[in-house]
Amino acid sequence: MAKTILFVDDSASMRQILKMAISAAGYEVTTADDGKQGLAKAEEQRYNLIISDVNMPNMNGIEMLKAIKAGRTNKFTPVVMLTTEAGDEMKQQGKAAGAKVWVVKPFKPDQLLVVIKKLIG
Numbered sequence: 001m002a003k004t005i006l007f008v009d010d011s012a013s014m015r016q017i018l019k020m021a022i023s024a025a026g027y028e029v030t031t032a033d034d035g036k037q038g039l040a041k042a043e044e045q046r047y048n049l050i051i052s053d054v055n056m057p058n059m060n061g062i063e064m065l066k067a068i069k070a071g072r073t074n075k076f077t078p079v080v081m082l083t084t085e086a087g088d089e090m091k092q093q094g095k096a097a098g099a100k101v102w103v104v105k106p107f108k109p110d111q112l113l114v115v116i117k118k119l120i121g
Helices: 012-024 035-044 061-070 088-097 109-120
Strands: 004-008 028-032 049-052 079-083 101-104
Touching: 004 012, 004 035, 012 028, 012 109, 028 035, 035 049, 035 061, 049 061, 049 109, 061 079, 061 088, 079 109, 088 101, 101 109
Parallel strands: 004 028, 004 049, 049 079, 079 101
Antiparallel strands: none
């Protein structure tokens, strides 16, 4: 059975590009367009990994991460923050909220696949 990944990003093109790259590597990918939708999906099903943008409408990635970690379904699921935010203060907020890895855009999909393989195989 394929490992499952929830990918949350408000950019439709980013969701499409990454879904294709990650799916081609053999993972099952579910997408969400903002933090609220991502949180709802994270409460419905357990995932092996969650990848999220930080800056999104309705609920940002840090708020979503805190809510996921406070819940039961994906409390122990590793989370990768994939964002344009490169500042140390934001990285610290992400780490405090429970993010395992911080990847700064722009990036190459292959770089992200290396991170995914290290976290969930």
